[in-house]
Amino acid sequence: MQDIIDKTAFFVQERLKHAEAGHDWWHVLRVWNNTKLILVHEKADRLICELAALLHDVADSKFHDGDEHLGPALAGTFLNSLQVDADTVQHVKNIILNMSYKASLGKVIFHSKELEIVQDADRLDAIGAIGVARAFHYGGFKNREIYNPNIPIKRDLTKESYKNSTAPTINHFYEKLLLLKDNMNTLAAQRIAVERHRFMETYLQQFYDEWNGIK
Numbered sequence: 596m597q598d599i600i601d602k603t604a605f606f607v608q609e610r611l612k613h614a615e616a617g618h619d620w621w622h623v624l625r626v627w628n629n630t631k632l633i634l635v636h637e638k639a640d641r642l643i644c645e646l647a648a649l650l651h652d653v654a655d656s657k658f659h660d661g662d663e664h665l666g667p668a669l670a671g672t673f674l675n676s677l678q679v680d681a682d683t684v685q686h687v688k689n690i691i692l693n694m695s696y697k698a699s700l701g702k703v704i705f706h707s708k709e710l711e712i713v714q715d716a717d718r719l720d721a722i723g724a725i726g727v728a729r730a731f732h733y734g735g736f737k738n739r740e741i742y743n744p745n746i747p748i749k750r751d752l753t754k755e756s757y758k759n760s761t762a763p764t765i766n767h768f769y770e771k772l773l774l775l776k777d778n779m780n781t782l783a784a785q786r787i788a789v790e791r792h793r794f795m796e797t798y799l800q801q802f803y804d805e806w807n808g809i810k
Contacts, residue, residue: 599642602677603645607653617730618652618658629716632787639709643687646674646687647694648717650691652666653666666691667691671685671688689707689710690707690713693710694713696721698754712780714780715781718779719787721772723794723795724794730767733764734764740763741763741764742763742765746763748766748770749762749766765799773795775792776789776792
């Protein structure tokens with residue numbers, strides 16, 4: 596088991612060597628660590644969880660013309676090369692296809708405890724101090740405005756409208772990041788999310804105070 600995980604970690608590190616910093620090897624490493632932290636409190640198949648955490652962004656659709664099946668396919672091909680059993684490979688592919696926030700806005704037909712854990716691990720990295728940094732880095736990568744008070748926040752986004760959004764980064768807090776705390780699956784992630792969520796609320800208040808010349 597450890598040999599498979601080690602080889603997978605090396606494969607992902609090499610593949611994401613030049614990735615956007617919010618979705619690079621360091622993001623994957625944090626999600627992997629979050630997964631192991633949650634597994635201390637949750638019972639699930641450790642190999643499936645760790646492999647899915649490591650491979651979940653091997654080909655993020657945002658950077659591959661919206662192709663949501665490329666990542667699972669690449670993950671499957673790699674795991675098959677290590678002769679991982681077919682059921683494990685399929686489970687990992689299903690997690691990668693269904694774990695994103697975007698996927699949760701559409702019809703999700705797959706569910707497992709392992710999916711819950713890796714999804715929580717990924718969502719934890721989208722909030723708190725690192726979540727703030729990642730949001731603004733990706734916004735800069737896409738040349739989006741930091742904030743524009745004339746562009747309203749959109750509620751109840753569909754999968755397609757979320758996917759095609761070009762809104763300022765501050766809007767993204769309300770359209771996704773601030774919603775994640777109450778959508779964590781596991782008790783362990785729910786507990787961790789509380790402080791990270793509070794940090795984002797404090798950050799936003801400071802942002803608006805500075806924007807409006809109050810502080």
